[in-house]
Amino acid sequence: MxxxxxxxxxxxxxxxxxxxxxxxxxxxxxxxxxxxxxxxxxxxxxxxxxxxxxxxxxxxxxxxxxxxxxxxxxxxxxxxxxxxxxxxxxxxxxxxxxxxxxxxxxxxxxxxxxxxxxxxxxxxxxxxxxxxxxxxxxxxxxxxxxxxxxxxxxxxxxxxxxxxxxxxxxxxxxxxxxxxxxxxxxxxxxxxxxxxxxxxxxxxxxxxxxxxxxxxQQQSYQTLGKVLAVETRLEVDNPPAFIAEFLQRNGVSTDALDAVMLGCNGDARYDGIYRTLGDTLFADLPQVAFKHTLGEYDTVVAAALFLVLGIFQHQHIPQTLLLNEVSSRTLQRILIYTQRRGQNHSVILVEK
Incomplete structure (x- = not known):
């Protein structure tokens, strides 16, 4: 592993x-x-x-x-x-x-x-x-x-x-x-x-x-966070199942997550994928968006990782990025999920 x-x-x-x-x-x-x-x-x-x-x-x-x-x-x-x-x-x-x-x-x-x-x-x-x-x-x-x-x-x-x-x-x-x-x-x-x-x-x-x-691979006093796992798929028929299987393979349940970062960008043709996840798999988690403030391009998910590291450092999610009213007492483990135009799905698991 x-x-x-x-x-x-x-x-x-x-x-x-x-x-x-x-x-x-x-x-x-x-x-x-x-x-x-x-x-x-x-x-x-x-x-x-x-x-x-x-x-x-x-x-x-x-x-x-x-x-x-x-x-x-x-x-x-x-x-x-x-x-x-x-x-x-x-x-x-x-x-x-x-x-x-x-x-x-x-x-x-x-x-x-x-x-x-x-x-x-x-x-x-x-x-x-x-x-x-x-x-x-x-x-x-x-x-x-x-x-x-x-x-x-x-x-x-x-x-x-x-x-x-x-x-x-x-x-x-x-x-x-x-x-x-x-x-x-x-x-x-x-x-x-x-x-x-x-x-x-x-x-x-x-x-x-x-x-x-x-x-x-070396931790130091300056460490901002750690990336535990990443996975990509070109096509995904069932995003909730894809994410649940990823978490299971990495020994993490949704209850162990403190927040989820989603790649909503305002495109009505594809944002329904995130709404479905927000209403089901992640209903009890703080949901964070990033593309609505940073725009869309092929490597914008790197900015999501940058944001997650900032959230760990500040122990605070900016109100401008929140999608719901759910709060978390600690922010230690966050999942990033994004896709573009219904393809290129990816999940990244990050921990403080």
């Missing part, structure tokens, strides 16, 4: 000011647009200006968030980099295709192609931090971060003395949201953040972000 991993530091860039010291969702930044770009911190605090000019947004966000995580963990070096990204460096991908079409395949600038690969952010992190060890990027749609998390569990089981920089990053493109709109993915009516979850309109609010963690 794979041992749990301990999280010692975290950093988050999102559409909320999550990179600011002391911020914890008691007040929210509101938006009335779709898509919503991430807030930009002062990147020059961690990235030299000359390097910054050459970086796309994924690389900037990933490097800044990883530095925040390392700063909180009190470390200056890592042994491995494991990331997840659903769409990679999307703007450079779009730019390369546009240049290819405009120039008909000749006289192309190679930079957008080189920087368009999904593992570019992880490569930039390794170069910046001088890490010559294991480096892996997972590209599994809305389960990309969960795949990176599972690999971190396996890697640290095999290398128990090492430290891993684990994260998820996705950026918005300029063209791609137009395609999402044509496909019917985006919300028009009531397109706002925080997204009203009682509004029965279709569509999601597209966003972006980067969330990174320092993980190891």
């Amino acid at each position: 794979i041992k749990p991993i301990y999280i010692h530091g975290s950093g988050c860039i999102s559409i909320q000011p999550t990179f600011e010291a002391g911020y914890f969702f008691d007040a929210l930044t509101s938006y009335a647009q779709n898509p919503v770009p991430a807030l930009d911190p002062d990147y020059k605090a961690f990235i030299p200006a000359l390097q910054l000019r050459r970086m796309n947004k994924s690389m900037r966000m990933a490097l800044f968030a990883s530095r925040l995580a390392m700063q909180e963990a009190g470390i200056t070096s890592i042994d491995a980099v494991i990331t997840g990204s659903g769409l990679g460096c999307l703007r450079d991908s779009e730019r390369f295709v546009e240049h290819l079409r405009a120039e008909e395949g000749s006289s192309l600038n190679p930079t957008p192609f080189i920087q368009s690969t999904h593992n570019m952010a992880a490569a930039a992190l390794a170069l910046s931090l001088g890490c010559k060890g294991y480096n892996m990027t997972y590209v599994n749609n809305a389960n990309s971060f969960e795949s990176a998390l599972l690999d971190s569990l396996i890697y640290l089981a095999e290398h128990p003395t090492e430290t891993v920089l684990l994260g998820g990053v996705d950026e918005l493109g300029e063209r791609t949201p137009q395609f999402w709109d044509i496909a019917g993915y985006l919300k028009h009516e009531g397109a706002e953040i925080p997204t009203p979850l009682d509004d029965r309109t279709p569509g999601e609010i597209a966003a972006e972000g980067a969330i990174f963690f320092i993980a190891s």
